[in-house]
Structures are given as C-alpha cells and as structure tokens.
Amino acid sequence: MRIIPSYSAVSRTASTRLNTNEPHFSHTPQSPPLWLTKPLAWLGAAVDALLPNHCALCSSKAKGLLCSPCANELPPIAHSCTRCALPLPQTELCAECLKTPPSFDSIVAAYEYAYPLDHLVLQFKHNNHPHIGRQLAKKLALTISHTIEQTIEHTPPSPKPLSPMQHAATPPDIIACVPLHWRRRLQRGFNQAEIIAKHLHAHTSTQTTQYLPQLLTKLNHTQSQQNLNRKQRLKNLRQSFAVAPKLLTEVKGKHIAVVDDVVTTGATAEVIANLLKEAGASRVDIWALARTPKHL
C-alpha cells in the first residue's frame, strides 16, 4: 500500500534547498553557536514568511514541504516484519524476531529509511529544521491512525486475529521519546524524537494518554552508533539509558509508546523496551518515522 502524504503548507529557509542531481546529501555537523541559534531561528521564520514555499528536496515551488513528484518518491514500507517493521518481500515475522523475540512488542514505522527520506531526516536533525520533523510526523500519525482503524475492524466478532502491529496501534497509556544526552540536545537545540512525539500525542492519543517526554534519560554521552553492528550497539547502549527515578512509579502495568526518528538495527528499541519492561510496563511499542532495511 502506498500512501502519499498530503502536507499542509509549511515554510522553509532558502538555505535548505537541495539540488536533486546531487547523489549524496552531505550535512554539515557544525551547528551555529548556541547564542545564535534562537535569533537565527527567528530570522529563518521571518524569511520564510516572505519567500514563496519551495520543495525541501528539489527547490521547485511547492504548497507544502515537498512538491508532488518528490512526495511520490518517499519510500513507503509495503511489507515488513510484523514485530520489528524490518522491510521484507512479504509481511511475516523476520528470522531474527523468530529466533530471538525482542523486548518491544512492536515497531510501527511510516517509511523505509532510503532516498529521499534519508535526506529529509538529516536536514531535520543536523541542519536545525524541526518543521521537517513535524511534517514527516504527520505521515506517521496517519499510519498509526490507519492501523487503529484496522484494529477496530478486527475486533470481535471478526474472526481475523490482530497482528502485533495492530495491537501497537491501540492508544497507549503513555507516549514517551528516546532521549538525547543533555550535551547533544544543547548542541542541536532540540530532541528530534521529542518533536515527533509531541505531534503524535496531539494527533493519535486519547484523553487518558499521558505525554511524558522526560520518562527516559540518557546517562552517558555515547559515541556515534553509526559504524557499529547490532551486538556492539547493544553493549554500547545497555548502560546508557534509565527511567527517570521520579517517573518510575508511572510505568507499572502501562502500555507505553516510545517515539524515535529512525530505527536502524533496533538496538536502542531493544534496550529501552527491556528497561521499561523490567520497570513493570505491560507493553512497549516503538513509533518511528523510518525503518532501515537490512544491509546485505
């Protein structure tokens, strides 16, 4: 199934325009100095208000974040593992989940982490464009809402059993997010997962759903996970997350959705879900913008 997101009008700064002919997106990790971040954001918003909207990928005129051709290029996940959302040729449990059932109950992801979605996520995270994250979160909210509708269709007396992903779409008791270490958050100016979580809380939850962005904390300033395999990531991560002591009593018996931007190997999802289950959570789902396909 291919859902083309309909983005509402969103503005952007001229500095984010990319040439579609560029084969690789190279982000600049050097952020502006902290004292300049807010004035620059205000200036960016003021410039946005004056400029016509342009597609965040190809710079052609667009009513929303992307022009229609670029929006059509965003990679949907047609089939995936019913537990970890790993893109697969058909919908089934992947070999890894079959062999070692993960601590999380399910991952719901809106897109496959591939071109051109990866460009947008990098702009969102590293080039200080939180509005891109909010726009992408709309598609994730749609995916979750769609799964909720399917859940309703499957509830008794329907004989069709629910998949783990459909269970994941039942409104959680708590929406939390994968935390950033305070130092990285300070550098970036925001936590990308928190921006997505806030949008999802506004659009997918019930009145009883608690929004607890501070539920989890990052203890260590861990080095980049990018070049590590799954086993190395798990080892690296195990000691670096904790449930905030003040909120520990909130976890017991609760269905918790933890929001992340991209699920790569699933190591962060595994460690966090394990932590929350040990603290008494009844169910832990991971909601992410995108899921990385398996590298061969």
Ligand SMILES: [Zn+2]
């Ligand atoms: Zn475009």
Ligand SMILES: [Zn+2]
């Ligand atoms: Zn799986």
